[in-house]
Amino acid sequence: MDSEKVKQDFFAGFSKLKNQSLWKGCFHENSDCSKEIIKAHSIQNNRILNYISEDGNVLMFGPELNNSLDLKTTMKPQGRKKATTFTGFCGKHDSDLFRPIEYTEYVPGNKEQEFLFAYRALAKEYHAKKSTAEISRKSLGFLENGDYSSLSKLFDDGSPPGKEHVEFMTSMFDSHMSGTNEAVKAFEKQRAAMNINLENGRYFKIQTECIVFDKEYHLAVSAVCNIENDLLGNRINDYGKLNVPLAPLFVTIFPQNGKTFVLLSYYKNDKFKFEFIKKQIVAKEPEEQAIIISNIVISHVENFVVSPIKWRELGAKKQEKIASAFMETALTFNKPLVFDNTLNIFI
Numbered sequence: 001m002d003s004e005k006v007k008q009d010f011f012a013g014f015s016k017l018k019n020q021s022l023w024k025g026c027f028h029e030n031s032d033c034s035k036e037i038i039k040a041h042s043i044q045n046n047r048i049l050n051y052i053s054e055d056g057n058v059l060m061f062g063p064e065l066n067n068s069l070d071l072k073t074t075m076k077p078q079g080r081k082k083a084t085t086f087t088g089f090c091g092k093h094d095s096d097l098f099r100p101i102e103y104t105e106y107v108p109g110n111k112e113q114e115f116l117f118a119y120r121a122l123a124k125e126y127h128a129k130k131s132t133a134e135i136s137r138k139s140l141g142f143l144e145n146g147d148y149s150s151l152s153k154l155f156d157d158g159s160p161p162g163k164e165h166v167e168f169m170t171s172m173f174d175s176h177m178s179g180t181n182e183a184v185k186a187f188e189k190q191r192a193a194m195n196i197n198l199e200n201g202r203y204f205k206i207q208t209e210c211i212v213f214d215k216e217y218h219l220a221v222s223a224v225c226n227i228e229n230d231l232l233g234n235r236i237n238d239y240g241k242l243n244v245p246l247a248p249l250f251v252t253i254f255p256q257n258g259k260t261f262v263l264l265s266y267y268k269n270d271k272f273k274f275e276f277i278k279k280q281i282v283a284k285e286p287e288e289q290a291i292i293i294s295n296i297v298i299s300h301v302e303n304f305v306v307s308p309i310k311w312r313e314l315g316a317k318k319q320e321k322i323a324s325a326f327m328e329t330a331l332t333f334n335k336p337l338v339f340d341n342t343l344n345i346f347i
Helices: 003-021 045-052 091-097 111-145 163-199 276-282 286-300 308-314 316-329
Strands: 037-041 057-065 071-079 085-090 206-213 219-225 249-256 259-267 304-306
Touching: 003 111, 037 091, 045 219, 045 249, 045 304, 057 308, 071 316, 085 091, 085 111, 111 163, 111 206, 111 219, 111 249, 111 259, 206 276, 206 286, 219 286, 249 286, 276 286, 286 316, 304 308, 308 316
Parallel strands: none
Antiparallel strands: 037 085, 057 071, 057 304, 206 259, 219 249, 219 304, 249 259
């Protein structure tokens, strides 16, 4: 078996299916929308990505097949103009809504800016959930129609999958689509509420704890995550309770003027669940804060970029440690908030 060809066919097929399934719409859809849906940046291009890039590239985690054809995760270069983009806003709203954070430096305690950081992270996650649900829907359609070559280029040679393989894939995509559709419903409610709050200037609906490191770390994050436990093991979100809405945590990290800002934001209605952040994270020394936040990012976040220069400075051993932790925690449930007290992404 030509493993290199298998790799190429696997990623070519998946990339084509992914591109066909991307949701394209405006998260803030209303009568003021412009016609064109653009590739909006979830992390600022000129203020952040350009600043931490090397030769126009940043690094992001991406899938890869090793020589044994096992799926693994590695840091891959991405052009800064493409990195972190998503088709989630029309041109007008992407330009108008985010002016307070695109053209003005962040000021701790600025409620409008903090709301907008969380709002954009939610839009990016909504887009991801809508798109992955569509991937599963299309995949099921290909399986039902016996169109296996559209599902993967691996079947282009006329060797269709066996019955058991088809049944396995059908079950997998059906289960995934069902779970993703439920997540989309939850995000639809959040989308509606956040748009109402934005239109009415109710920025106080987002509460934010700001941590400032007195050093500029060349990495950036914009994400929504559902952490399961605090540092003491107290439950924050229980995936087993399907009738209880999850309480999302919005994580935004970026360098600015010799410092690095970490914004941990949440809905005001969830403030009692996140009271622990002040005592268990904000009150810690910077070294401990960096470890805690690193663990949250690696185990819960995908929209994470880092400077190629700083990544190289880590060395192969530390690079592998971070990449392995990212992969190993991706599908792990009931994770402790800190699973590795030596993990540190602040480089």
